[in-house]
Amino acid sequence: MRSEWFDSWFDSPYYHILYKSHDDTEARQFIDRLLQILALSANARILDLACGKGRHARYLTEKGFDVTGLDISSSNIAFARQFENDRLAFYQHDMRLPFRINYFDTILNIFTSFGYFDSDEDHIKTLVNVCLGLKTNGIFLLDFFNANWVKQNLIKHEVKSLDGIEFNLYKTIRGERIYKRVEFMIGDKKFMFRERVRLFNLSDFQMMYKRAGLNILEQFGDYDLSHFNPEHSRRLILIGQKP
Numbered sequence: 210m211r212s213e214w215f216d217s218w219f220d221s222p223y224y225h226i227l228y229k230s231h232d233d234t235e236a237r238q239f240i241d242r243l244l245q246i247l248a249l250s251a252n253a254r255i256l257d258l259a260c261g262k263g264r265h266a267r268y269l270t271e272k273g274f275d276v277t278g279l280d281i282s283s284s285n286i287a288f289a290r291q292f293e294n295d296r297l298a299f300y301q302h303d304m305r306l307p308f309r310i311n312y313f314d315t316i317l318n319i320f321t322s323f324g325y326f327d328s329d330e331d332h333i334k335t336l337v338n339v340c341l342g343l344k345t346n347g348i349f350l351l352d353f354f355n356a357n358w359v360k361q362n363l364i365k366h367e368v369k370s371l372d373g374i375e376f377n378l379y380k381t382i383r384g385e386r387i388y389k390r391v392e393f394m395i396g397d398k399k400f401m402f403r404e405r406v407r408l409f410n411l412s413d414f415q416m417m418y419k420r421a422g423l424n425i426l427e428q429f430g431d432y433d434l435s436h437f438n439p440e441h442s443r444r445l446i447l448i449g450q451k452p
Contacts, residue, residue, distance in 0.1 A: 215325055218391075218402040219282040225262070226372050227391065236264040239319075239432045244272065246427075246434065246448075247348060253314040256342060258304055259322030263289035263297075270297040279308060304335045313342050319352045324407035329417075332407065336421035343451040349423060355430065355437075355445045356408040359387060382408070411439065414447060423449040 218224050249255075253274050257266040260278030262285050269276045279302040280286050289299040302308055305326070316339050326332055339349050360382060369376045379390040389404040409417075411428065418425055426449060429435060430442025437445060 213325070213327075214403050214405055215281065218404065219280075220284045221402065223374070223391075223393070223400065223402070226374060227369065227376055229371060235432070237268050240265060240268050240272070242432070242434050243317075243350065247315065247350075249274065249315060254312060256308070256313045256316040258316055258318045258339070260289065260299065261285050261320070261322075263292060263299060265317065265319055266297060266299070267292050270294070277309075277313075279304065304338065305331050307338045307341055310341050311344050313347060314344055315348045315350070316342060317350045317352075319350070321352065321354050321406065323351060323353055324409055325405070326407075329407070332409075333417050333420050336417055336423060340422045340451050345451060347451045349447075349449040349451070351414075351447045351449065353409065353414075353445045353447070354406075355439070355442045356410045357439055358441065358443050359408065361440075363387075411437075411445060414445070418447075418449055422451065424452055425449050 251273060255269055255274050255276045257263070257269070257276060257278040260266050260280045261282075263278050266276045266278040266289070275296050276298075278286075278289055278297075278299040280289075280299070281301065281303050283301050286299050286301045293299060300308075318339075323335070324332065343349060363380055363382060365380055367378050369378065374393050374395065377392045379392070381388050385408050387406050387408055391402045391404070393400050415425060425447055427447070428437035429444070429446040429448075430437040431444050431446075434446070435442070
C-alpha cells in the first residue's frame with residue numbers, strides 16, 4: 210500500500226510544535242460549550258475520532274464520561290496511552306474501517322480531522338462507519354473549516370517561529386483541495402512535509418451525510434458555537450444524528 214501524506218507528518222514531533230496553539234485550554238473551553246448543548250447522560254459513551262494525543266478525550270473523561278480515542282498515528286496513540294484508565298482507552302485505527310457497532314452515544318471529529326483522503330468514497334465510507342458506531346439517536350459532531358472562508362482568505366506564504374524553528378508555510382488551492390507545504394531547517398538538515406485537504410462545503414456534507422444515513426441537526430461557525438455564515442464563518446461545525 211502506498212504511503213499517504215499524513216502517515217509521516219502526523220507521527221512527526223514537528224507537527225505538534227507547529228500546531229501547539231491548539232492546546233488543552235482551547236480544548237477544555239470548546240468541550241464545555243459542547244456539553245451545554247449536547248446534554249449527554251452521565252454514563253454516555255463517547256468516541257474521539259482522530260484524537261491526536263488525546264487532549265479532548267482526557268478532559269471528557271475528567272467530566273465523567275466513558276471515552277475511547279482513535280487515531281491513525283502510532284506515536285500519538287503511544288503518547289496518549291499513558292493517560293488510560295478504566296474509563297479512557299486509546300487505539301490506533303484507520304477511520305475508513307469500522308470500529309464498534311451501535312456502541313457510542315456521541316462521536317466527535319475535531320480540528321479538521323476529515324477531508325484527507327484522495328477518494329470522496331473514502332470520506333463517505335468514514336461517515337458510514339460513524340453511523341454504524343452510533344446508537345440510534347446518537348450524536349455526531351464534525352469540526353471542519355469553512356471552505357468559502359478559506360478560499361477568500363488564503364495566505365499563500367507565511368512564516369511561523371516556534372520553539373526555535375522557523376516554519377515556512379506555502380498554501381495553494383488547486384481544484385477542490387487546499388495544499389500546504391511545510392518547510393523548515395533543523396541544523397543543516399532541511400525538512401519538508403505536505404498537507405492536502407478536500408474543500409468540502411455545506412452542500413457536500415449534506416449529500417455525504419444523506420448517503421451515510423445521518424441527519425444534520427445544527428450548524429455552527431466557530432468554537433464559540435456562533436451561527437454559521439457561509440461567507441464569514443471560519444469554521445463549519447455540524448451536529449448530526451443517527452435516526
